[in-house]
Amino acid sequence: METVLAKFDFAENNSNIINNAVDILKKGGLVAFKTETVYGLGSDGLNSDSCKKIYEAKGRPSDNPLILHVSDIKMLNSVSLNVSDKAVKLIEKFSPGPITFIFEKKECVPYETTGGLNTVAVRIPDDEIALSLIKRFDKPIAAPSANSSGRPSPTKASHVLFDLDGKIDLIIDGGDCQVGIESTIIDMTKDVPIIVRPGFITKKMIENVIGEVLVDEPLNDELDFKPIAPGMKYKHYAPDANIILVKGNNPHEYINDKIDHTNFKMGVVTFSESKHLYTHKNVLIIGSKNEPDAIMKNLFKILRKLDILGLELVYFEVFETLDEKYQAVLNRLNKAASYNYIEL
Ligand code: TXA
Ligand code: MG
Numbered sequence: 001m002e003t004v005l006a007k008f009d010f011a012e013n014n015s016n017i018i019n020n021a022v023d024i025l026k027k028g029g030l031v032a033f034k035t036e037t038v039y040g041l042g043s044d045g046l047n048s049d050s051c052k053k054i055y056e057a058k059g060r061p062s063d064n065p066l067i068l069h070v071s072d073i074k075m076l077n078s079v080s081l082n083v084s085d086k087a088v089k090l091i092e093k094f095s096p097g098p099i100t101f102i103f104e105k106k107e108c109v110p111y112e113t114t115g116g117l118n119t120v121a122v123r124i125p126d127d128e129i130a131l132s133l134i135k136r137f138d139k140p141i142a143a144p145s146a147n148s149s150g151r152p153s154p155t156k157a158s159h160v161l162f163d164l165d166g167k168i169d170l171i172i173d174g175g176d177c178q179v180g181i182e183s184t185i186i187d188m189t190k191d192v193p194i195i196v197r198p199g200f201i202t203k204k205m206i207e208n209v210i211g212e213v214l215v216d217e218p219l220n221d222e223l224d225f226k227p228i229a230p231g232m233k234y235k236h237y238a239p240d241a242n243i244i245l246v247k248g249n250n251p252h253e254y255i256n257d258k259i260d261h262t263n264f265k266m267g268v269v270t271f272s273e274s275k276h277l278y279t280h281k282n283v284l285i286i287g288s289k290n291e292p293d294a295i296m297k298n299l300f301k302i303l304r305k306l307d308i309l310g311l312e313l314v315y316f317e318v319f320e321t322l323d324e325k326y327q328a329v330l331n332r333l334n335k336a337a338s339y340n341y342i343e344l
Helices: 015-026 048-058 073-077 085-094 128-137 157-164 203-210 251-258 292-308 324-336
Strands: 004-007 031-033 040-044 067-069 099-105 119-123 170-173 184-187 194-197 242-247 266-271 283-287 313-317 341-343
Touching: 015 031, 015 040, 015 128, 015 170, 031 128, 031 157, 040 048, 040 128, 073 085, 085 099, 085 203, 157 170, 157 292, 242 251, 242 324, 251 266, 251 313, 266 292, 283 292, 292 324
Parallel strands: 004 170, 031 170, 067 119, 099 184, 242 313, 242 341, 266 283, 266 313
Antiparallel strands: 031 040, 099 119, 184 194
């Protein structure tokens, strides 16, 4: 299959790209498109055969359910049962935006979309391309992150092309994703809702709207026992390099001591505040410690850069903080590093 890469020009009328994408979706094909979080790999969400193609293209385990992307609350209600008052409040506050809700599913949603579950994950993305695609298609679009299973999520069209060239029909290139990590997921089927994946919309922001919510325990557990979101148990976001997370006081002293200055297969990821403390050739900056939003936006790009540089061993500086956005970054980093860390 030839994968077409189409650049979306926001200044022009790009309805031909969207129309072409809708034709592909109607025929059961796969279209990758930008959302505000990461690029999604879309198919007709109510068609079981199209959803199966997503699993094949990504090499994704079939018990890992897909998120349905909808354009408004009416479309959300067409696939979800028992949408509570709390859910409506959250939707009104945060949607369109980087948050996904889990509800009981209506019968029209095939089990190929939900990985066999009786619940369905739904979100309204806050992105011009994603929304116009869903509106024009006029049906929910199932879309996981558009990476090969296990690889870092894509935040640029070139990341999608690298992973899925020849396996999907079309990539709509809308530039870089603004948020950079996947949506917060909250299970609304419980009386006290549970956050099952952390993200840009934090527990505190949610509690300010609906009161107490819980966090799925396995998210904080290296054993990752049986999380509510099946996807959270898989090895994830992993570049080829072995990553060692280093936390505690003066990590540069430990890293400078460990790193071989003649070995260019080694690397360091640090913060802009600490860059000057290293002299090794491969020192990458993820952002400033004071700017968790920027760190979030850079995370997957940096993980992919490690592979582009052909690195085999990377010391990755991390720090303790109560900041929930940085904790969402750590949730991904722990998986990328297979919970391999040094505490100084
Ligand atoms: O920001 C995002 O959410 C991106 C963009 C493309 O929208 N999508 C995304 O999809 O991250 P994916 O497939 O990479 O991650 C979906 C996560 C998985 O961990 C999956 O197990 C969980 O959502 N999930 C989906 N449906 C679920 C359900 N019914 N119950 C529990 N977890 C569910
Ligand atoms: Mg994913």
